[in-house]
Each structure stands twice: as structure tokens, then as C-alpha cells.
Amino acid sequence: MTIQETAQDAVPTGTHGHGRRPRREAPRFVRGRGRYVDDITLPGMLHLAILRSPVAHARIVSLDTTAARAHPKVKAVVTGADLAERGLAWMPTLSEDRQAVLATDKVRFQGQEVAFVVAEDRYSARDALELIEVEYDELPVVVDARRALAEDAVLIRDDLPGKTDNLAFEWESGDAEATRAAFARADVRVVQDMVVPRVHPAPLETCGAVADYDRVEGRLTLWCTSQAPHAHRMLLATISGLPEHRIRVVSPDVGGGFGNKVPIYPGYLCAIVGSILTGHPVKWVEDRTENLVSTTFARDYVMHGEIAATRDGRILAVRSHVLADHGAFNAAATPTKYPAGFFGVFTGSYAIEAAYCHVTAVHTNKAPGGVAYACSFRIAEAAYLVERLVDLLAAELGLDPAELRRRNLIPPDAFPYATPTGWVYDSGDYPTALARLLETAGYDDLRAEQAERRARGEPMGIGLSFFTEAVGAGPRKDMDMAGLGMADTCEVRVHPTGKAVVRVSVQTQGQGHETTFAQIVAEELGMATDDVDVVHGDTDLTPFGLGTYGSRSTPVSGAAAALAARQVREKGRLVASSLLEAAPADVEWERGAFRVKGDPGRAVTLAEVAVRAYGPDAPPSPDGQGALEANVCYDPASLTFPYGAYLCVVDVDPGTGKVSVRRFVTVDDCGTRINDDVVEGQIHRGLTDGIGLALMEQISFDEYGNCLNGSLMDYLIPTALEVPEWETSMMVTPSPHHPIGAKGIGESATVGSPAAVVNAVVDALAPYGVRHADMPLTPSRVWEAMQGRAEPP
């Protein structure tokens, strides 16, 4: 597995890129020395457990905590009514809805928070939960989004004044009229309904918090599993009424987020209330079932897709209607103006005249949330939709799917490319990526092999996908979360001995930021990466910013880091000119040092400059700020648009319907890469996600709203056994508006790969007359499809 190079030098990016460097956080993790929320133990710390609703929809008739309070080790028992007295029973969500912290009137999904107990140890807290008596008056449930708006559907959100139905929101994008006209002109139209099932990010570490409220100082410290510590601090301040400057949110090592840790959860607030009430630090760590059943899910889109083309295979238009299941409370994490996330990029990587989509989002009696799980804000759904439609169209036209894609890809000279739904893709060379993919995979040979196998009755499938993502939210004028504009700040300081500290507002959950942000700054300052330290995940120690999700750390904070380092370098140049006894205009930065123009032998490094910068004869700092310090808030001009071309080869066991992924070949382009190892790791992980999503992952419910996937025995996630040896390769088309030309990569493979797997399986099943089957393609579903029976999803 090697990374191959194709460089398209669109913008100069200095010397950034291609550093293969082991992650500096690795030794700590492999030796078990990571420090996660559950590793935090404070003197006098108490433990919190949450009582959750066993039913999906019910009125709370009565709630008796007498016996629980009498438990000898219990310090506090708190109900929704107790919180309501303090105005804390409800909290705002990231999507302008509200969510119950503890239920007061009704429970609206199975696993909803009803009460909590604080006790001396975790076991006693859990024991005491069983002593709480709750009488529920059960109500009808809405489980299927397709039934949510039926006349007779029970009203879930009767807490909202004037609400009479289960509609969460409606949203549209594109030009309905132009799309209708293009469809009318088309020779061929293909229509397909498809479901992207509800899935869960399922990070290895569940969510948790330790709250420590200091009654004397009036200060709150909250260690929590947060992908966005600064945004969470602001939200916690608004909800709790505690002053923001007296709240410190610390996100220590986080054992995977994948979007699960973007929202704030009732548990965080319960821990805070528990600490305020008892005067002790309080720890809440949910178990696996609580994580799977009650925290934010992903996908859950029922999509109707249509594609129109000419007979010779030119795609004219795409249209879609989506029914989005947002659960009991709309707690989706997405920029305010984008309630359906970035689903609007569903025209994918193709030059298409017209497009239109309409999204209807509904409430159901299921866990709240939405968007999460390496999705680039719903681009996972969008990419899947268009890539399935293109394959269906190829089948209809009798064209090879690779050829159909080739005819419609956005040409390289069209960038920056404006899509019919209003997105401006920054850069790319799509035809080269596709050509490289087909060549690396040996596409023609694969098709020949497939024909031979088919003749022998062996179902083999070849699936393609080509995706484009939009990552790196803001700019802040267009994008905000909970009123906070999406921009991020980075602070760089070079100390007298020439070592640097970088403080970032984003928060790693395993992506390797401690290494990669050091690399960005070291590269800009001509320093050794080991001489640069990265501080993150503590609101007291880092500048303000919106956090890590939507693969925005590199596009936003990475840019801030490069620019802050450049400002430091510029200050250093003045000091260097005094050291070199040359006019500042004659000093240039070249090959990692300040050099006198025309006399490159006369040079000083930044480390040499640092000593002088803090010395008695230092020249005055030009901006009156610290000698070698800079603080840059980066408000991105636009998003970055990484893309990729994937090919998956599967074999299907005709007797059992079991799918085996034999090969997975990829070409990705995230512009300039900071660290090849990290990028490759991100891609491997995302491809694994894609196989899981396509073949095994689903959160499902029975007709009573019982969640059927409360453990990792019932919610299958892929392991090394289900994945092949990856065949990855890279291209480099820098982003023209990013200071080092980098685009995000953290979600690319998760977004791009499910369609390749499903396309491969459907391709394998073509001889059985199958044109579509919904994820997850479990053996039973594949087998049903082979028998000509589509199993209802």
C-alpha cells in the first residue's frame, strides 16, 4: 500500500505536505496512558446514574423517589419536576429545537432521561435507580417516518405551543422549475426510492462528564467528551445561568467521536446540577446501551430520487424528495441555515444543468439528534443518492457505469465550479482521478473476470463511486451553530529558547492533531516538529473556536495555524534583520531560515532569532504584542471540496447471500497533505465505516418503539475480518483559497464508500434481476433480493 503522487501545482503551498511521521500521541495510547474522562478521579467524587424510560411514548402519571432517597449511599435524587423549579428541565438543541433534560410531562423515546441519582459509588447509584417508582400511561407510538404525518398519528411534541402535527421542518434547494423543464426534455428518466437507515457513530468511548462546582469560588470545571469545548461552554453558561468566564470545559483524550460528541447531552447538565447540589465533584459515564439507545444517531433518510438524461448519456437533472427522521427532539448538529445539512450538494461530481431537492423532516418516538457519524453534514446521504442514481441510469442506458461517469464529470477547467444548487467547488481534476482508479484496479480485466464467473453462476460485483464533499465550515457570515459564527482561532508563541507552543480551538478525538498541527507550524517556522507542542481541549488554555466536526479542523484551524506562524515569522524577520545587520527588505525567508538577499550564506534560524527577540536589545515588536507571538482567527472564504473515486469488488455467496469485499481501490484528493500516515489512517478508517454501513449497521425499532440494537452484539460494527487489504492512492489538487492548499479528509472515505459497496452488490445481483437493494445488505436481505423479494427496510 503506497501513496502515489500526481501533483497539480495550482497554487504554491511552500514545502508543506507528504510528511510521514508517526503520531506523537501514539506512545501514550498504546501504553494505556491516555487520560479519558473516566480516568479522572477527584477527592470526594460522587457518581451519577440516569433513570431512563423503558417505553417510547407515555405520560408520566407519578414518580416516587422515596425509597431511592433512603438508600444509605445516595446523596441526591433529582427528577424533572426538581429541574423545572430551577428552570432547567429543558435545554436548547443545536437545531433551534428544545430537548428535555429530564422528562416532566411525557417520555418521547425509549431511553429518555427521567431522573438521576447521585451516590457514593457507581453501583449504589445504579441500584438506587431501581428503587424509583414511575407509573407510565402509555401512548401510541410513531416509529416509521412515513407514518409520522398521517392524519391519525399521535402528536409527539405537545410541549410546543400551537403544534398540531409531527413536522419538524421543511427545506428545499435548487430550482424546481428548471429541473422540471430538464426532465421534460430528457430521453431517459430513472426513479428509485432508497433508504439510508438510522445508524450510530458508536465511538469506543461512550459519552461522559465529571462536573466540579466550587461553591466558594463560584467556578465550574467540566471534564467532558466534547468535540467542541468552547461552543459547549457557551451553551452550558446559557442554560445553567452560570457566568461563562467562570466555566472551564476540558475535553481530555477522547476515544472517538465521529459526530457523537458534537451535541450537548442531558447527562452533562445532570452532572453539573449534581455537583452544585451536593458540593462534590460528580462523575457521569454512560454505558454502551445508553450510548447506542439515547445519544445522537445518524442518517435515517427515506429518499426518493430521480435522474434525467439524454439517450447518449448526458445527465440533465437530478431531483429528490427526502423524508428525514429527526427523532423526538431535533438535536441535529448542523449550521443554522442548513437544517438538512449540506444535502444540497447531491448533484455530486457531475456537470448537471438543473437540480432540486425537498426535505421534509419529522418527529418520531426515537432518540433525538441526526447528522452525526462522519457524514460531512449529510453529504453521506447526498453522495449515496446520486451515486446510486448514476448506476441505475447506466443500467437503463446499457452503458458501463465508469463510462457514464466519465461523460458527466465536472471538467478540470470548469473550476471554480458553481453547482445548480449554489455551491462553488474550489478545485479538482476528476477525470484524472477516475482514469487512475480504473487503471490501478485493472477495470477491464475485472469486467472480463466477472463475465467468466457469471457464466459459472458465481455472483461477482464491481461497484464505483465518485464523491465530492464540502468541508471546513464557515464562513461565519453564512454558517453558525447556536448563534456562534463558524471561525476558529489559533495562537502561536515561540519562546526564548526557540521552542514553540500552538494553541488551537479544535479538539482531537483520535485524528492526531497533536502531531499534525505541530507539523504545520514547524514547517512554516523552519523548526523541528518535536520543538512544537500543541495545546487543545481546554477552554482556559486555548483561544475561542467552534471545534472539530465536518472535517473542519484542517480547513479552518489548520489555516489559522499556518497564518499565525507566518505572522510570527514576519516579526522574526525584523529581529533577523538586526542580527544580520541588513535592512528588513533585504532579509528573505528561504529554506527554513532568514537569509540576506543575494548572500544566502548569511542566515539565521528562528531559534537564533528567538534569543534576541526576548533580549535587552530586541527591536520593538511592530504590533506592540509579544515578541514572537501571534493570534489569528480564520474565517474561511469558503468551504474546501475534497473528492475521490472508489472501486469495490465483492463476491456474493449464492447459497447464503453473504457479501465478501474482495478488493477496495481508492483515489483521494484532499489537496496538500500534512501527514501521509494520518491521512491514510483516516481513509482506512472511513472505508471500514463504509463497509459497515453498507453491509451491517442499522439501528432499528420494533412497533412499540423498542430499540433493537442496545449492544455491540446487536449493533454490528466492522472489524479487521470484514475488510480487505486497502489499495489507496492520492492526488494533490490544492485548495486555491487555503493558505497551505489543504482540504479536509476526516470523513471522505465514510461518505464515498457505502455507494461503492452497494453498487458492487447490486452489480453482482444483476443476473437475478435486482436493480436496487437497501442498506444494510445483510445476508438475509441479499438473499431475499436474489429470490426477487425486496425485504421491507
Ligand code: MCN
Ligand atoms: N490531515 C492532513 N492533511 C490534510 C487533511 C487532514 O494531514 N490535507 C490530517 C489532519 O491534520 C488531521 C486529520 O488528517 O490530523 C483529520 O483532519 P480533518 O480532515 O481536518 O478532520 P478533523 O481533524 O476536523 O476531524 C474531524 C473528522 C470528523 S468530522 C469525524 S466524524 C471523524 C474523523 O475526523 N471522527 C474521527 N476522523 C476520526 N478519526 C478518529 N480517530 N476518531 C474520530 O472520532
Ligand code: CUN
Ligand atoms: Cu457528521 S460526524 Mo463529524 O462531523 O464529527
